[in-house]
């Protein structure tokens with residue numbers, strides 16, 4: 001089997017996004033790790049996704065989405081006894097809010113024995129998140145096992161904490177996420193998540209915390225304030241890209257996918273972080289987690305424009 005760029009494991013969701021109280025819900029797609037792989041594929045990476053979906057209309061729609069986007073979903077499990085997850089996005093004065101209908105979903109029933117072991121071994125970077133582990137204990141254990149499989153094969157593992165307190169309590173989230181991140185190579189925390197999980201607000205202190213925990217490379221996503229990329233020997237603050245954002249849903253996932261794809265392509269984490277910073281900003285220009293994900297030419301044009 002040839003080695004491909006990226007494989008993520010997690011839960012995809014069908015999204016119903018309402019721009020304001022008077023607007024209709026617009027159907028799109030979400031799921032942090034799926035969003036990240038679609039972002040990576042749109043930007044030219046060879047990206048794959050592993051999950052389980054129901055044998056229902058939503059599962060079918062997701063399968064068609066991955067096919068359209070060029071994400072390899074050939075190992076996705078179809079579970080006829082469970083449903084595909086769903087979430088609603090609404091927007092208020094303090095940004096977007098998520099409501100989930102995902103308990104008992106097909107993805108939450110994934111266990112260690114379902115893992116596509118050969119595929120994990122044949123991928124340069126395995127990407128997982130706090131959401132991948134929050135959805136059930138069996139999924140959390142499967143992610144721990146996947147991390148071990150990737151490492152035994154000499155592959156890199158990337159982790160985005162993506163803390164979702166509607167899915168699990170903070171103490172358990174912190175224990176599981178940080179236990180997993182101890183053995184991850186690339187940490188992609190957002191500022192708000194790091195504040196809750198590590199009790200830190202200073203980007204440099206957050207980078208130091210995750211480097212000490214075990215990562216070799218940390219990119220702290222600062223939202224409207226840009227990003228900080230750090231290794232043990234070098235760090236770079238990346239200035240924000242000013243855009244007329246309407247919906248930041250999935251912007252962090254876009255950052256992850258763009259960063260990982262570009263890091264595989266160039267092996268330069270700082271250039272990859274600059275590229276991802278622009279891609280993530282562009283992804284906030286439309287509603288939904290997937291529809292506004294940018295293409296490579298748009299990111300390159302924005303980078304060239306300064």
Ligand SMILES: O=C(O)C(=O)C[C@H](O)[C@H](O)CO
Pocket residue numbers: 011013029030031032033035087098131164249250251252253289
């Ligand atoms: O919150 C989640 O669990 C999701 O995966 C839904 C969204 O698409 C995702 O959070 C956006 O980052």
